[in-house]
Amino acid sequence: MPERSLQLVLHDVAPETWPDYRGFIEAVDRLGQVPITWLVVPNFHRRNPLERDDGFRRLLDERLARGDELVLHGYFHCDDGPPPRTPRQYVMRRLYTWEGEFYALDHTQARARLEAGVELFQRFDWPLRGFVAPAWLMSQGTRQALRELGFSYTSTPNHLYRLPDFTPIEAPGLVWSARSAWRRRLSWAVNRSREQVLQQAETLRLGLHPVDMRHGLSRQYWLDALERLLESGREPLTKSVWLARRWLATP
Template structure:
């Protein structure tokens, strides 16, 4: 049985664009699609302009077969969210929101993304944390996939594919150690025939060692037979695996591409 490999890229900015383009080209040579995480107003910054270099590049990547996912709205915790900030950390915008408030933020985010000439049905919450209310709001607003830190949710089918995200651990000392740890974790995961989800921040690509480590991890997963996919591939157009149950009775599956 083949497992799958998903690579996402966040932190898209004009200053990181050159390296992001190089990274995307490296993955394209390997037949690996990217899922680009689009944040309408990160840290309450001004909304991106449709004619900015980053947005033009994103639209070009989508036209060439890459996927996009909505990555929150403004990455801020509500004013009354002191406890959520203490528990989840800075920027976990959708970690504790009720459905109504999550819906309001989704409406604003979708309006911004539409002005950029993009259409999204996949959601990746900031810091990979989404509340039950957020999942409910996503279904209500037509999203088909939500990828959090521990699973990928098929919102239409009610399926939950358990798979943790791998990234450069902030708690690990030393860049060399973090790079080795990432490759090692991916190797262990794919050898156990489990799904591989790589989360890459554009800032990591600005340094040679992390950039090389990500590609090493991708190559290792591919050598072990992992099938490249994007988060969009978890939408309802993907054939449902044998034994999967429809919405209303949530099923857990670790290999959504099996037959």
């Protein structure tokens, strides 16, 4: 059997969402050395600027020292662009999500926000290799800017992409929709089924969101799933470590 891994990924990381994650991370740490990929939002919904929260930044410094990875996850994580002009835009920006920050940005706008995020990481001496767009939605202008700024990778729900050429690498993920009771019940069933289908996948990403931590069913599922995958022999890795190994193994 080929080597198999898992990637534990926390979305929407910000001072505002840390109380949701705190107890879960404490439980994960008790399982042993499980490196985590933290998707960091510099100013969540324009009300959580990281630069004003020394304590939270020290927490992220400590996580880096443990072997975790910090990834740029948008800048504001909210769609503050002009109203949708087409039916497709309305579906993607109002029905699918209100947080697709980089879906409608042109190249100049996207590059400016990416550069602001890069500058923030540099100011705090945080290594930066990856960018993940909120809701995984990227405009062509965003894709062009990513090609120009030295990022190593980006991702969508089922792939990681090597930059600057956007080479796709299969990396399926599990994710919940936890905002209502019926969605949580459906998510439990879908993800348990996907665990079985993806048993032989080279890697498996666990994509957690703060709302998942607010409900016992979803929070317990993630802890149980992590334990099951570790017990099955999967090695926990950050995104960048897995990609580095994957690229070295590719002729």
